[in-house]
Amino acid sequence: MRDNFRDAMPGAYLAGYEMPADAMLTHPxxxxxxxxxxxxxxxxxxxxxxxxxxxxxxxxxxxxxxxxxxxxxxxxxxxxxxxxxxxxxxxxxxxxxxxxxxxxxxxxxxxxxxxxxxxxxxxxxxxxxxxxxxxxxxxxxxxxxxxxxxIHDGIDTDTVKPDPAARFQLPDGRWLTSNDEVITFVNRNLEPCRGFMSFMRSLPDLLRARPHAEVLILGGDSVSYGQGLLNMTWRQALLEEVGSQLDLKRVHFLGKIPYTNFLKMLQISSAHIYLTYPFILSWSMLEAMAAGCVVVGSRTAPVEEVILDQENGYLVDFFDTDALVRIVASICSARESQAQIRLAARQTILDKFDLKRHCLPKQIALLEQGIN
Incomplete structure (x- = not known):
């Protein structure tokens, strides 16, 4: 910035600027x-x-x-x-x-x-x-x-629904059912925007609090949102940070799996963790609710638009790992008492986000509006 008083009116301060030398080049x-x-x-x-x-x-x-x-x-x-x-x-x-x-x-x-x-x-x-x-x-x-x-894109609740008989096979060949204690976490890609850092930092205390829990982590190692790291993935970085404190026999990184297996994972979940920056709401949270999961979501918009704390799920501060551990451990210790939360979660999706009964008819009506 350079000063230029040549044409300034009395009492006015005129500040000029220099054009950059590369002004004719396309700006990055x-x-x-x-x-x-x-x-x-x-x-x-x-x-x-x-x-x-x-x-x-x-x-x-x-x-x-x-x-x-x-x-x-x-x-x-x-x-x-x-x-x-x-x-x-x-x-x-x-x-x-x-x-x-x-x-x-x-x-x-x-x-x-x-x-x-x-x-x-x-x-x-x-x-x-x-x-x-x-x-x-x-x-x-x-x-x-x-x-x-x-108008939401919609959730196919005829496909995404509870199934008490669901079984999920781990990479080591073991089978899990809803009788097991299963904590689930889903990202398209494991990254900070969707709470992966907060989740991983809560895991040591969560595994100590629930010594029989199996943790299923679904997501790839690319970057969907935000920035990646040089020379390593976010998964590798967080494992370097907290991996020595984890019982890795109970923490299962599943990568990306077929959709039918994803649904089975939700159907056996004891507690499903969904954390996000104030950003686009993930389908996976709504699918988890449609499957009857007990969702512990971050107290961020637009999660708060869907989850009412202690009515159809639970809310926790995005950065409060102690509270996350406390709430998830409480859910896992009294799974039978969560039946009403599970029912309310699914009913929320049926009432507001059902693809065939609500969202698709509204989408079609919007597209057809004004067409002769």
């Missing part, structure tokens, strides 16, 4: 924008080809965040453009800066704001949006919220 913060524009251009050309062949869509359903929605209306101005409004980035108050152990730089925050440029342009063209939860809708600017309907 625009990498995601560049990719989005190229996606949008590719979709634009594909839509032109469809139009030449006589295809005129009534409805186009698209995610506004990646570029595909940018030029849809330029080809089909009369179509009903429906945007899946999953998440709007914020530099504060959501996932960014939530975990003090993983601080965010000022440059990271500024770069994040630019990632919304594609969404803002896409949202300006949409006729209506769909967000899975109220919290996700509220992440969007107020100027578009009144055009976003809250």
């Amino acid at each position: 913060w625009l990498d995601s924008l560049e990719l989005a524009v190229r996606r949008g251009q590719a979709v634009y050309r594909g839509l032109l080809d469809l139009k030449k062949r006589g295809f005129i869509p009534d409805v186009v359903l698209v995610h506004p965040g990646w570029g595909e929605a940018l030029f849809v209306k330029d080809v089909f101005p009369a179509c009903r453009l429906v945007s899946f409004c999953e998440f709007y980035y914020q530099a504060e108050g959501q996932d960014i800066g939530f975990d003090p152990a993983l601080p965010t730089s000022e440059d990271d925050k500024l770069k994040l704001r630019l990632r919304n440029m594609v969404q803002l342009q896409s949202l300006s063209c949409m006729d209506v949006g769909i967000s899975p939860t109220q919290w996700q809708r509220q992440s969007y600017p107020s100027i578009v919220q009144d055009r976003i309907e809250v």
Whole structure:
């Protein structure tokens, strides 16, 4: 910043700035924008080809965040453009800066704001949006919220349901059932955003408190959200930190398994742990509730939108590992007393998130609205 008083009015302070030497080069913060524009251009050309062949869509359903929605209306101005409004980035108050152990730089925050440029342009063209939860809708600017309907993707409760006869086979060949004490934890990939650090740091005390419990950990070693580590995975890093304190014969890292096995794992769970930053709600938490699990969830949005503490599950501070151990140990020590929680958890999904009975009919009605 340089001072420049040449044209300043009396009493006014005029501060100037120097243009950077590389001002004519593409800024690295625009990498995601560049990719989005190229996606949008590719979709634009594909839509032109469809139009030449006589295809005129009534409805186009698209995610506004990646570029595909940018030029849809330029080809089909009369179509009903429906945007899946999953998440709007914020530099504060959501996932960014939530975990003090993983601080965010000022440059990271500024770069994040630019990632919304594609969404803002896409949202300006949409006729209506769909967000899975109220919290996700509220992440969007107020100027578009009144055009976003809250309809969840839906849980197939005919498939995801309790099964007292379920059996799950461990990698060592042993079989577990609901008669065993089983603690479950699920991430798409094991990473801090979904509470993997907090969970792993609670395990030594949890295993000491429940000496007969088996812990099933489902998830891969890639990165879905946030940053990875150099030269190791988050699983390796946390095992280096607490692995010497664990009875690894009772802690089972399952990686990624077939969906039918995932359901069996939920169906035998004594207590299911779901932790997340203030971020997109995972299907797995709702599936766990639909399967009749006793879910211990983090007291973060949008978990609080679904779980009412001690009514259809339990809530715990994301960083309070002592409380997490205490609540899970209490659930495991009195599993028979959790029957009402299990019933209430499933009923919540049936009442609000059932795919066939609630969510899908609302989705179809939204898509058909205004079509002649």
